[in-house]
Amino acid sequence: MRICVIGVNHRTAPVEVREKAAIRSAELAQHLSLLHNHAPCGIILSTCNRTEVYIAENDGRDVEKTGLKFFQTYLNIPDDELTRCAYVITNQQEVAKNLYRITCGLDSLIIGEYEILGQVGNALEAAEKSGMVNLLLRHLFQGAIRAGRRVREETGISKNALSVSSVAVELAAQIIPDLSKSRLLVIGTGEAGRLVAKASKERGVTQIAVASRTLERAAELADLLGGKAVDMYNLFDELGHCDIVVGCASSPHALVDAARIESVMKGRPAVPLVIIDIAVPRNVADNVKGVNNVFLYNIDDLTEISEANRKLREVEISRAESIIREELEDLNVWWHSLESRPAVTALMEKAEAIRSAQLNSTLKKLRPLTQEENDYLEAMTKSIVVKLLKDPVHYLKNNAEGDGDGIELIRQLFRLEVEKPE
Ligand SMILES: NC(=O)c1ccc[n+]([C@@H]2O[C@H](COP(=O)([O-])OP(=O)(O)OC[C@H]3O[C@@H](n4cnc5c(N)ncnc54)[C@H](OP(=O)(O)O)[C@@H]3O)[C@@H](O)[C@H]2O)c1
Structure with a gap:
């Protein structure tokens, strides 16, 4: 055994567990240095769909134990949840297959999404900066990125690609039939927030407000959309006026809880408020579900739409699988x-x-x-x-x-x- 992966993903763990394991990009360097205390070489891949730690063995230490210890110690997951939700892959060929499928978008909630390709590249880059990448890991990740690009170029898997953000807007459209008359609030101006804003605009939403921790970022995105920028301090005032909220800020804790939403709901007309929270960790506390006239959805609630997307792409999935097989053969030759x-x-x-x-x-x-x-x-x-x-x-x-x-x-x-x- 040379490389091992330990992880939790959207198929093995609900968002409640994934959010404990989520490592935000701002925290990645710090977590890589914690991992370095246990293993000389490793790469951490943390997205809304998964947190995985790839560890390369090079001094005879038990990589499986090292990875589990890392999850237990730093990611705040109790042992029973870890036993239930974590997977460990120790066969080198299977580790590679796992990463190649992820990078090609076959293991995402939204099959064929583009975002994962950049996220795998960022994971490699961060580990390189921390001096945690050896030849074996570098070749594995670069091979996965090459396969990911080939699949996007040579198959139709990403044709009219959806993203978690666009599926969130799709869900909003299913709940509220005429989006053009609704007021939408996006919380977060990163990649996810921008994609939500773009998809809403394409769906005919005309009244968009953007909230962010840094007002200039909110203003920048709002300007692009002809929307309104909202300071995070005024978030609750804005909630008093909107029909749909999409949460996509990279906050380590919930920004909205039941008590605040209850008081917001008292101060607005008796119209429903739909909240779709795609952030992991979640932006909106689970107890908001109990507030009258509020309909809260999280990223795991997008499964139905994502399943329909998967069915549409089945032929392309099998084309992608054969490219992955070819690329894995090349990797094997290199390993030998x-x-x-x-x-x-x-x-x-x-x-x-x-x-x-x-x-x-x-x-x-x-x-x-x-x-x-x-x-x-x-x-x-x-x-x-x-x-x-x-x-x-x-x-x-x-x-x-x-x-x-x-x-x-x-x-x-x-x-x-x-x-x-x-
Ligand atoms: N990227 C995707 O395609 C994607 C897909 C599905 C789900 N998600 C989830 O959506 C969330 C955002 O992802 P992203 O890729 O857009 O990440 P990102 O670029 O890191 O998000 C940046 C946004 O989060 C805000 N933010 C950062 N730290 C914060 C804090 N401590 N408190 C409040 N706001 C904070 C930033 O505010 P300022 O910059 O204004 O300070 C900015 O608006 C994540 O939870 C992610 O898991 C992302």
């Missing part, structure tokens, strides 16, 4: 070459040392040769070495799997000093 690389290098170096020593001692016994004659001899002896070693090198590259018997055989036959791969 990694095992055999030190032996191949040792074999080539030994042969080259013998060739040049023999050629030099022969040249000393001959009359001085012209440059052209020297070049001929050089080329001829090199060609003999390459041709002689072609079969053993081929054998090494194809027999490096498993217990390394193939490498050992060549090492003994040629009396090679071979260092173990990293």
Whole structure:
């Protein structure tokens, strides 16, 4: 075993558990350094659909235990929830398959979504900055990103792609038939907030307000939409006037609770308030569900629409799966070459040392040769070495799997000093 992944995702854990495990981008560097206390190399991928920790073993430590310890210690998930909701993949091929499927958008709540490709890239970049990426992890993540791009380019999986944000607006449209007459409030101006705003505009919403912790950001997005910017301090005043709220701020705790919403509802006409909270951790406390005339949905409530989206893309999913198989085969070849690389290098170096020593001692016994004659001899002896070693090198590259018997055989036959791969 070389790489292992431990995680919770939207299929194994409800949002109540995922939000405990969620690591916001602002906290990623800090969590990578906590992980570093347990494992020299690792990458953390945390999105609204999952939190996964990829750990590369390189000093014989039990990676599975390390990952579980990290979840228990830093992510505030009680043991019983962890047992119920976490998965551990220790087979290297399966770890790769898991990451490739995620990056290609096949494991998302919204199949084919684009956002995950950038999120995987960000996870790799953050771990690189923290010095936590070794050759194995880098190649794995870069391969997954390549597969993700190919799937987007060569299949129709992301054609008219939906996002969690656009599906949230779709849900609003199902609840409120004429969105054009509704007032919508978006909380958050990051990628999710921008996508909500864009999708609402496309759906005909004309009255959009944008709230953010930093007023300038809210104003920037509101200007683009011809909407209104709202200071977070005035959030509750704005709630008094809107029909739909979409929560997508990266806050570590709920911004809206039942007590505040109750007082808001008392001060407004008796019209329903629909809240769709796609943030993980959630922006709106669960007890808001009990407030009269308030209809609260969270990201897990988007499943029905996402299932319909999946059905529409079934043919493309199987095309994407075959690209993933091809890319995984390439990764496998690279893994095997990694095992055999030190032996191949040792074999080539030994042969080259013998060739040049023999050629030099022969040249000393001959009359001085012209440059052209020297070049001929050089080329001829090199060609003999390459041709002689072609079969053993081929054998090494194809027999490096498993217990390394193939490498050992060549090492003994040629009396090679071979260092173990990293
Ligand atoms: N990205 C997606 O496609 C996507 C999809 C589904 C769900 N989500 C979820 O939606 C949320 C936002 O995602 P994002 O990608 O848009 O993230 P993001 O870019 O980090 O979100 C930035 C927004 O969150 C606000 N924010 C950050 N820290 C805050 C805090 N402590 N208190 C209040 N507001 C705070 C920011 O305010 P200022 O910048 O104004 O200070 C900004 O409005 C996350 O919970 C994520 O899991 C995202």
